[in-house]
Amino acid sequence: MPVTVLLIEDNPGDIRLTREAFQESGFAVDLHVAEDGVDAMRFLRREGIDADAPRPDFVLLDLNLPRKDGREVLALIKEDPNLKTIPTVVLTTSDAEADIVRSYQLHANCYISKPLEFQKFSEVVRQIYDLWLQTATLMRNCA
Numbered sequence: 001m002p003v004t005v006l007l008i009e010d011n012p013g014d015i016r017l018t019r020e021a022f023q024e025s026g027f028a029v030d031l032h033v034a035e036d037g038v039d040a041m042r043f044l045r046r047e048g049i050d051a052d053a054p055r056p057d058f059v060l061l062d063l064n065l066p067r068k069d070g071r072e073v074l075a076l077i078k079e080d081p082n083l084k085t086i087p088t089v090v091l092t093t094s095d096a097e098a099d100i101v102r103s104y105q106l107h108a109n110c111y112i113s114k115p116l117e118f119q120k121f122s123e124v125v126r127q128i129y130d131l132w133l134q135t136a137t138l139m140r141n142c143a
Contacts, residue, residue, distance in 0.1 A: 002028040003133045006056035008040040010065050021125035037068025044083055056086055057138045063092040078107040085139050
C-alpha cells in the first residue's frame, strides 16, 4: 500500500527532482504537490476543490513559499488537532540557524537542508523514505 506524501514546494525543479527520486528508488509513494501555502492548507483541511483529497501520511515542507510561507503552514499544521500528528519534515535550501530554530520551535519533526546536486538530493529523499516512511511507524488512515 503506497504511502501518501504531500510535497509543499513551489520550485518546479525541486518538485521534479523529488518526484524522480521517489520514482527511481521504486518507492510506493502516492505523491501530491501543493505549490503554495494556501493550496497546502486547503489540501490538508480537505476544503473546496480538495474536499476529496487523501489525508497525507507524511508532509515534506519548503519554507520559502508564496501566499503563505512554510513557517506559517508549519504553525497551522501543528496547531490543528486533526493535522498535528502528521509527521512534517522541513526540506528547504535554507541552512540559516534562525530558520532551523524557528522550525523546531514550531514542532517540525525534522529539518533538512536541500543539497544542490541531484545525486545528493536523491540520496536525501531515499534517507527520508527509509527513516520516515519505512522504519518509523506512521499513524495511517487516521482522520
